[in-house]
Amino acid sequence: MNYSVAPNTLKNRVILVTGAGDGIGRQAAISFAQHGATVVLLGRTVKKLEQTYDEIVALEAPEPTIISLDLQEATQQDYRELMQTIEHQLGRLDGVLHNAGLLGTLCPLEQIELATYDAVMQVNVRAQLMMTQALLPLLRQSDDARIVFTSSTVGHQGRALWGTYSISKFATEGMMQILADELRETNIRVNAINPGGTRTGMRAEAFPSEDPDTLKTPQDIMPLYLYLMAPEGRAVHGECIAAQSKD
Template identity: 45%
Template sequence: MQISTNYSITQDELKGKVVLVTGANRGFGKAMTLDLAKAGATVIMLGRDLGSLEGAYDEVVEAGFVEPILYPLDLEGATPEHYEQLQRDILDNFGQLDGLIHNAGIIGTMMPIEQYDLKLWYSTMQINVNAPFMLTQFLIPALNKSNDARILFLSSSVGRNARAYWGAYGVSKFAIEGLSKTLSEELEKT
């Protein structure tokens, strides 16, 4: 799907919708949170740093937009039990999920594969690939309860065209491209 670069969200366009945004505390995640709340959506702000989540929350509230929900969770250490609890919390509080935006990610470091630190590789893959997979898997039941749900994965050009020294980040973005295309095929009629 292509969205015009001059598209602007309007007030109450998403009124009554519930959207979860990972990495909602800074950068693209915070910008999307502000736009979604301006459009009337209740945004579940997921991030690992409660302090910066609270700062972004304050910006949304001070702007007079729909009050978001803070959900601190470190995707690097999250387990299936954490995702199961998130699913229960969403279904108990909202009955459905209308959108899931996978924005959180880490770049890691730029270096040759042969020198790549194994712990950093694992951490990058956990946050950029495994967490979106598990989060999506556990939240599909909540998304299926919506009449018009969407899942959005943020990627990068290094996920389509390999470049030297992009290491785990580049590989993780190739994986996200594959995951999103596989899901698109599987969920085509939903």
């Protein structure tokens, strides 16, 4: 499938990217900005967000906004304030990329520690639910809004030792399908991306002995991210799409 988009396809659009300081989220924020979007860089490590900010400004793309938020700790009130900040500072919201995620510990299901389980489910699932609930009123005001979740191959096929991470990604795909069904007749398109094995810190944590040079880079998988955020991808709804043919 060819996911090409026009150079300035995201002009005048405001897109929130979670986990925008590192890995795939960092690259997605840069790529959206390069295609004209004003990007809201959300994450927990301000220094990393500032680096993404500097890279975007150096490209002479629209100036981004930084929002520091730890998804592990954030409350419904924090998400309400997030919505208000975006509304006051930028006046609109056209897209959300739910990208931030935690791997947790790879181990047999029998040995999953509940503290790790709770942390992963908080960041990968509960935070996305709360953020989506808070941002929907703003997304409804857009003429063409997008919500893109991030899944994984283990989000639709369980795999030994992938424990909580896999369970959290099954939940993510379920959330995407439910929301897509509920919003079918609206201005909001809802989908998920399975990035496939990609050269990031999380991948190295999961596969420490793997040669990173054998992997696609975050930049390699951007065509699908851009397509699902852009007018070109308007017809896609309720799908989980692989950014690579294999992981």
